[in-house]
Amino acid sequence: MIGPHVSKSGVAYPDDLVLLKRIYDQVCVERGIARGSSEASDLAIEAMKLFSAGIFDEDTICRQLRHR
Known part of the structure; x- marks a missing residue:
């Protein structure tokens, strides 16, 4: 799932943001x-935290967010 152009540093590039948005949605x-809810905001923050911690795999991020 992760290509060579995808961040390994935790910095989100445009393709990374597309991935994170897809997972979030x-x-x-x-x-x-509901979009705009505090729960949605918390979910977005958690997604970015996982990514920043070096978790770049779509399935792994999805699993983590589903169980929070």
Whole structure:
């Protein structure tokens, strides 16, 4: 899932943001989280924290966010 152009440093580049947005949207739908809600904001923060911690795999991020 991760290409050679994807950040290994925790810095989110445009392709990384597309990935994180896709994950965010998917988890929001699955969990019934309303856009603009505090829960949605918390989810976005958690997604960025995981990415910044060096977790770049889409499936891993999704699993982590589903169980928070």
